[in-house]
Amino acid sequence: xxxxxxxxxxxxxxxxxxxxxxxxxxxxxxxxxxxxxxxxxxxxxxxxxxxxxxxxxxxxxxxxxxxxxxxxxxxxxxxxxxxxxxxxxxxxxxxxxxxxxxxxxxxxxxxxxxxxxxxxxxxxxxxxxxxxxxxxxxxxxxxxxxxxxxxxxxxxxxxxxxxxxxxxxxxxxxxxxxxxxxxxxxxxxxxxxxxxxxxxxxxxx
Amino acid sequence: xxxxxxxxxxxxxxxxxxxxxxxxxxxxxxxxxxxxxxxxxxxxxxxxxxxxxxxxxxxxxxxxxxxxxxxxxxxxxxxxxxxxxxxxxxxxxxxxxxxxxxxxxxxxxxxxxxxxxxxxxxxxxxxxxxxxxxxxxxxxxxxxxxxxxxxxxxxxxxxxxxxxxxxxxxxxxxxxxxxxxxxxxxxxxxxxxxxxxxxxxxxxx
DNA sequence: AAATTTACTAAACAGTGTTTATTATTTCCA
DNA sequence: TGGAAATAATAAACACTGTTTAGTAAATTT
Numbered sequence: 217x218x219x220x221x222x223x224x225x226x227x228x229x230x231x232x233x234x235x236x237x238x239x240x241x242x243x244x245x246x247x248x249x250x251x252x253x254x255x256x257x258x259x260x261x262x263x264x265x266x267x268x269x270x271x272x273x274x275x276x277x278x279x280x281x282x283x284x285x286x287x288x289x290x291x292x293x294x295x296x297x298x299x300x301x302x303x304x305x306x307x308x309x310x311x312x313x314x315x316x317x318x319x320x321x322x323x324x325x326x327x328x329x330x331x332x333x334x335x336x337x338x339x340x341x342x343x344x345x346x347x348x349x350x351x352x353x354x355x356x357x358x359x360x361x362x363x364x365x366x367x368x369x370x371x372x373x374x375x376x377x378x379x380x381x382x383x384x385x386x387x388x389x390x391x392x393x394x395x396x397x398x399x400x401x402x403x404x405x406x407x408x409x410x411x412x413x414x415x416x417x418x419x420x421x
Numbered sequence: 422x423x424x425x426x427x428x429x430x431x432x433x434x435x436x437x438x439x440x441x442x443x444x445x446x447x448x449x450x451x452x453x454x455x456x457x458x459x460x461x462x463x464x465x466x467x468x469x470x471x472x473x474x475x476x477x478x479x480x481x482x483x484x485x486x487x488x489x490x491x492x493x494x495x496x497x498x499x500x501x502x503x504x505x506x507x508x509x510x511x512x513x514x515x516x517x518x519x520x521x522x523x524x525x526x527x528x529x530x531x532x533x534x535x536x537x538x539x540x541x542x543x544x545x546x547x548x549x550x551x552x553x554x555x556x557x558x559x560x561x562x563x564x565x566x567x568x569x570x571x572x573x574x575x576x577x578x579x580x581x582x583x584x585x586x587x588x589x590x591x592x593x594x595x596x597x598x599x600x601x602x603x604x605x606x607x608x609x610x611x612x613x614x615x616x617x618x619x620x621x622x623x624x625x626x
Numbered sequence: 627a628a629a630t631t632t633a634c635t636a637a638a639c640a641g642t643g644t645t646t647a648t649t650a651t652t653t654c655c656a
Numbered sequence: 657t658g659g660a661a662a663t664a665a666t667a668a669a670c671a672c673t674g675t676t677t678a679g680t681a682a683a684t685t686t
Contacts, residue, residue, distance in 0.1 A: 248535075251642060262666045264645080273643065328533065330453075333598040343602035351603050370621065373604055374614020378587065378622075381615060385590025386582070393538040397548035398556050399578055409579020410586060416575065417583075417622060456673060467635045469676080478674065 231269045233259050235283070238276050242321050247277070247329065274338065277331035284322040285346035288315050292353055301360035306415055308357060309383050313411065316387040324391055327384060354380060367421050379418075386410055436474045438464050440488070443481050447526050452482070452534065479543065482536035489527040490551035493520050497558055506565035511620055513562060514588050518616065521592040529596055532589060559585060572626055584623075591615055 237258040241250040252273060256263040270276050291311050298304040316323040325332060326346075336344060355376045361367055367375060386407065389395055399406045442463040446455040457478060461468040475481050496516050503509040521528040530537060531551075541549060560581045566572055572580060591612065594600055600608045 252644085253642080263643085264667080265665055267644070268664070327599055328593070328597055330597060333601070336601075344599065345602070347599055348602050370618055371614045373606075373611055374616075375618045377591070377603070377611050378615040378618040381590030381594060382583065382587045383590070384594060385586030385588070388533070388593045389586060389589060392533055392535060394532055394549065394552055396538070396541075397550070397553050398582070401578075406578055406582050409576045410583040411579075413575055413580045413583040417626065421622065421625070457675085458673080468674085469635055469637095470633080472675070473633075 227269070230259075230261075234266055234269055235276065235279055239280055239283075242280070242325075247321060247325065271338075272335075274331045274335035277325060277329065278335035280322070281325045281329075281332035282346055284319070284326045285350065287319075287322075288312075288326070289349065291315055292350070301357050301364055302366060302418070305354075305357050305361060305379075306418055308354060309379070309411070309414060309418075312383050313387060316383075317390075320387075320391050323387060328388060328391065351376065351380065370421075382414060432474070435464075435466075439471055439474055440481065440484055444485055444488075447485070447530075452526060452530065476543075477540075479536045479540040482530060482534065483540035485527070486530045486534075486537035487551055489524070489531045490555065492524075492527075493517075493531070494554065496520055497555070506562050506569055507571060507623070510559075510562050510566060510584075511623055513559060514584070514616070514619060514623075517588050518592060521588075522595075525592075525596050528592060533593060533596065556581065556585065575626075587619060 234255060237255045238250065241254055241258065245254075252266055253263050255276075256266055266276075270279075292308065295304050295307050295311060298307055333344070336342075355372060358367065358376045358379070359372045362370070362372055390403070390407065395403045395406065439460060442460045443455065446459055446463065450459075457471055458468050460481075461471055471481075475484070497513065500509050500512050500516060503512055538549070541547075560577060563572065563581045563584070564577045567575070567577055595608070595612065600611065604611045
């Protein structure tokens with residue numbers, strides 16, 4: 217099966233090439249400003265060729281969204297070495313915000329853009345597996361904190377979702393430009409102040 | 422000045438008609454699925470006419486975003502009658518979430534969509550006045566709580582932004598479909614659980 | 627009544643995602 | 657090895673999108 221093997225290899229290679237080109241254009245020009253034709257031009261293929269490798273544009277965006285989760289996941293897994301769950305929880309918040317602010321376009325794709333979820337719906341896939349894996353990491357940490365006697369009276373799932381909402385809210389507001397003119401100070405300062413408040417609250421809970 | 426008066430009245434009337442048509446289409450078909458041509462068809466004018474009343478599509482979206490803030494603002498002002506700042510803060514969270522979930526398309530326009538902010542940038546307007554008014558209402562309430570001896574050790578601005586992020590995060594995740602498959606339970610239950618956690622934390626702070 | 631301003635639109639431009647029909651190439655099998 | 661079958665790639669078209677331009681008809685002013 218030497219030929220079939222080479223064929224599938226070429227297939228995945230061109231697929232990867234398309235994704236790399238798409239990602240490059242996203243990072244330098246933004247998601248909505250890059251078209252299938254732009255991607256085709258970069259990789260020097262016709263636009264129609266892209267449709268031999270991906271069902272539609274949403275599938276490309278979903279694939280890149282998954283790449284983002286892989287990268288964020290590997291950063292999160294590094295925190296498994298932190299044994300104290302409270303410490304790990306705070307580090308998780310820090311790493312999450314760090315990833316989001318260093319990879320705004322990717323974060324947008326992962327947690328804000330509609331396209332990746334539209335793709336799931338079209339596939340009749342009702343489970344957002346990437347999101348669930350990440351959420352469960354948070355949930356497990358929160359449950360460990362509860363087992364260690366913290367967060368008395370809180371439902372682990374509800375509290376985890378609240379914590380996630382909190383950090384997501386910060387970056388979502390910043391990414392979509394809702395911090396402009398909120399404070400007279402540097403927008404970075406209000407961000408830091410909010411994260412400080414977050415840490416203080418986690419500590420006191 | 423009878424004629425000129427009538428002219429300006431007609432002008433604002435057609436402007437309002439365009440906005441009403443746009444809003445109607447948004448609510449029933451979504452923002453990205455409605456085009457200038459769709460709006461023109463509803464009001465039975467040519468697409469080009471719309472450009473005599475609005476600079477571009479972003480201006481229409483910005484105008485509707487402002488309408489949304491007017492409506493949310495009037496709901497928030499009702500809470501001025503609540504004298505206890507802690508009670509008012511919690512009610513503010515409840516009203517915010519209620520508005521967001523009853524007007525998802527409007528909320529999206531106000532706090533998630535890029536278009537209204539793109540319009541501000543094109544106008545070289547660096548202050549998001551609608552957002553600032555709403556944020557200041559929250560900030561004032563938080564400052565009153567601090568004056569009443571609560572939230573010790575917290576910076577009012579940072580804490581306000583954190584509270585805002587928290588409630589925004591919840592609805593933003595839901596609106597952009599990031600709650601699917603997170604929990605086995607009804608997505609409504611996790612939402613309620615998160616809000617319960619929010620209230621508990623505010624109370625204990 | 628003629629000139630001018632205003633209100634509106636048909637048609638075009640340059641772009642978008644996507645599909646279809648066609649061509650060139652490669653692989654398979656007799 | 658030569659002809660049939662399968663694969664890979666594309667040019668061109670379709671039905672859209674936001675927006676601009678040039679031109680027409682009506683209302684207003686002089």
